[in-house]
Amino acid sequence: MSTDVHGTADREWIGGLQVMLTEDFERLTARLTELTADSGDSADAYNRDALVAATRQNLDNITGALRRIADGTYGTCEKCDGVIPRERLEVVPHARFCVPCQQKLSGY
Numbered sequence: 001m002s003t004d005v006h007g008t009a010d011r012e013w014i015g016g017l018q019v020m021l022t023e024d025f026e027r028l029t030a031r032l033t034e035l036t037a038d039s040g041d042s043a044d045a046y047n048r049d050a051l052v053a054a055t056r057q058n059l060d061n062i063t064g065a066l067r068r069i070a071d072g073t074y075g076t077c078e079k080c081d082g083v084i085p086r087e088r089l090e091v092v093p094h095a096r097f098c099v100p101c102q103q104k105l106s107g108y
């Protein structure tokens with residue numbers, strides 16, 4: 001075991017989060033299948049493409065978060081190895097960077 005930055009309460013919270021993300025993943029995968037299968041009506045093609053792109057992005061985010069949970073690196077900033085505050089993760093569950101690093105990356 002490499003780290004113990006998260007206490008038991010956090011591990012329980014992450015366990016719950018993992019369940020939630022897995023459900024989201026399944027829901028979005030089903031949605032994506034629906035969206036991509038429904039190619040007959042081209043009137044909404046533009047909206048559908050945007051939805052497909054947004055859904056794929058969400059799936060990427062969720063997959064990344066689930067992978068980091070499995071790796072045990074969830075909640076650790078990928079840039080500075082700092083702990084990402086739980087308050088931030090509750091708002092952005094797929095956050096990969098702590099707030100200062102995210103701000104630097106975003107060019108603030």
Ligand SMILES: [Zn+2]
Pocket residue numbers: 077078079080081082097098099100101102
């Ligand atoms: Zn950082």
